[in-house]
Amino acid sequence: xxxxxxxxxxxxxxxxxxxxxxxxxxxxxxxxxxxxxxxxxxxxxxxxxxxxxxxxxxxxxxxxxxxxxxxxxxxxxxxxxxxxxxxxxxxxxxxxxxxxxxxxxxxxxxxxxxxxxxxxxxxxxxxxxxxxxxxxxxxxxxxxxxxxxxxxxxxxxxxxxxxxxxxxxxxxxxxxxxxxxxxxxxxxxxxxxxxxxxxxxxxxxxxxxxxxxxxxxxxxxxxxxxxxxxxxxxxxxxxxxxxxxxxxxxxxxxxxxxxxxxxxxxxxxxxxxxxxxxxxxxxxxxxxxxxxxxxxxxxxxxxxxxxxxxxxxxxxxxxxxxxxxxxxxxxxxxxxxxxxxxxxxxxxxxxxxxxxxxxxxxxxxxxxxxxxxxxxxxxxxxxxxxxxxxxxxxxxxxxxxxxxxxxxxxxxxxxxxxxxxxxxxxxxxxxxxxxxxxxxxxxxxxxxxxxxxxxxxxxxxxxxxxxxxxxxxxxxxxxxxxxxxxxxx
Amino acid sequence: xxxxxxxxxxxxxxxxxxxxxxxxxxxxxxxxxxxxxxxxxxxxxxxxxxxxxxxxxxxxxxxxxxxxxxxxxxxxxxxxxxxxxxxxxxxxxxxxxxxxxxx
Numbered sequence: 001x002x003x004x005x006x007x008x009x010x011x012x013x014x015x016x017x018x019x020x021x022x023x024x025x026x027x028x029x030x031x032x033x034x035x036x037x038x039x040x041x042x043x044x045x046x047x048x049x050x051x052x053x054x055x056x057x058x059x060x061x062x063x064x065x066x067x068x069x070x071x072x073x074x075x076x077x078x079x080x081x082x083x084x085x086x087x088x089x090x091x092x093x094x095x096x097x098x099x100x101x102x103x104x105x106x107x108x109x110x111x112x113x114x115x116x117x118x119x120x121x122x123x124x125x126x127x128x129x130x131x132x133x134x135x136x137x138x139x140x141x142x143x144x145x146x147x148x149x150x151x152x153x154x155x156x157x158x159x160x161x162x163x164x165x166x167x168x169x170x171x172x173x174x175x176x177x178x179x180x181x182x183x184x185x186x187x188x189x190x191x192x193x194x195x196x197x198x199x200x201x202x203x204x205x206x207x208x209x210x211x212x213x214x215x216x217x218x219x220x221x222x223x224x225x226x227x228x229x230x231x232x233x234x235x236x237x238x239x240x241x242x243x244x245x246x247x248x249x250x251x252x253x254x255x256x257x258x259x260x261x262x263x264x265x266x267x268x269x270x271x272x273x274x275x276x277x278x279x280x281x282x283x284x285x286x287x288x289x290x291x292x293x294x295x296x297x298x299x300x301x302x303x304x305x306x307x308x309x310x311x312x313x314x315x316x317x318x319x320x321x322x323x324x325x326x327x328x329x330x331x332x333x334x335x336x337x338x339x340x341x342x343x344x345x346x347x348x349x350x351x352x353x354x355x356x357x358x359x360x361x362x363x364x365x366x367x368x369x370x371x372x373x374x375x376x377x378x379x380x381x382x383x384x385x386x387x388x389x390x391x392x393x394x395x396x397x398x399x400x401x402x403x404x405x406x407x408x409x410x411x412x413x414x415x416x417x418x419x420x421x422x423x424x425x426x427x428x429x430x431x432x433x434x435x436x437x438x439x440x441x442x443x444x445x446x447x448x449x450x451x452x453x454x455x456x457x458x459x460x461x462x463x464x465x466x467x468x469x470x471x472x473x474x475x476x477x478x479x480x481x482x483x484x485x486x487x488x489x
Numbered sequence: 490x491x492x493x494x495x496x497x498x499x500x501x502x503x504x505x506x507x508x509x510x511x512x513x514x515x516x517x518x519x520x521x522x523x524x525x526x527x528x529x530x531x532x533x534x535x536x537x538x539x540x541x542x543x544x545x546x547x548x549x550x551x552x553x554x555x556x557x558x559x560x561x562x563x564x565x566x567x568x569x570x571x572x573x574x575x576x577x578x579x580x581x582x583x584x585x586x587x588x589x590x591x592x
Binding site: 139142143146153154160163164166167168170171173177180181182185187188189191192196243246247 | 511527530544556557560564575587
């Protein structure tokens, strides 16, 4: 008889809390029909509980390393992993979802009875990306990627009455599924070459066996990189991002962009730093090429955009390039990648929170012209957006500067001096993108005088993202220490 | 003269099917057909998993197929819903007519 598998509930804790929480939101909505505001608060509580679960795992991991308790960091026969990398990623995703819910609160409440679905989708999407970064098994990673992405396709089309939201949903769906299919084909080819789906087994095999004809393996690796590059909007696979982020509901875009980036980059870095560590010379050049293309395409195309959301999407392409600059350093770059991701995704959610406030009830499109004279209409929004944009530009004294410095330093140490030069030039160009928006807000006269309402959650989100941008710019050491130890097993 | 069909043949067939699917995404303009091409790609992946699992003599590949099947089913649910919503409003499923978002 086959013994039943042992279930390690503790390793599942954050995912379990989040999944059950999403189900609970739907059930409570059906049974009690509360005001959507209460559902948002409930979701926030679920996310805090998830973060608490991850912290508990961190405490357990510390005791395990000190030899005070027994157990394995690789439960479920190596299908899940409890390491600092996964715990930090889980905490970051929970924070992003919390900020995203705050930024989208007004939109969610405006949905009325459909609010519960939107909230549940946000929670499920978060759980998917969490699974993606807390597993060393490629099929599980695919499953997490799809749970996260499919939920986001629905979120993108959530404003059913808006034609643009539908268009965003179908574009996101078709290209996102295309990317997922490429990723899973990469998994299949790597499996065919190595005979294993588990990253540690692959690593062991690849360090032991010299492949005479590594053709299938290398094609598989290339497809893995391409599939994930789609998800993190790296050029030349970024085509969908501006359209989707322009058409999706304004309140949800920040979460959509940030969560997919965290999941995608965390999975990419884990695959590259464990299984294919020994092949770094092969893939680092390819990743460096994608990084250069992303930085150039993102920076230059952002300059010519007339819609603020498209501008942020293209600047996101450039930022994907900067993060890939850290990935070429392999395992040595992981600390800086985490720092960059944490800093940038929080700024991204903050910036899209401003978009949500300026767009108001209409969800599609955010022409730059509607930001003219924002400093006179609603100074708080203009000041907040200025600090966030300066942070994205990487101005000294903001967290963005430390983040850029970190990835450039790692790439330089890994022998990619030329890549750092390109990255520095791209940073200069991208500074003008943000400057243009700031000038529009402060120097031009307002074109409309509609009153901009700032809800309490939105204010909280703006203050939190501002505080993180400034505090981690002035005192980066605690976060730097934390990211430096958040390494994969 | 006899021809031995090894798992390499199946994997080659899968590669051809996958390439056809990818090509279809790039050149076809009907959302429904593009969606079918994605399904073709996923089925090519399944064939690769099964053939590789057979050649390697381990069950991981067969197991992976179940996950891919379930994910493909979930994609059908969401994808068809989006396509139907678009078709109802515009009486067309051509992606060329979806061009409101551009800048």
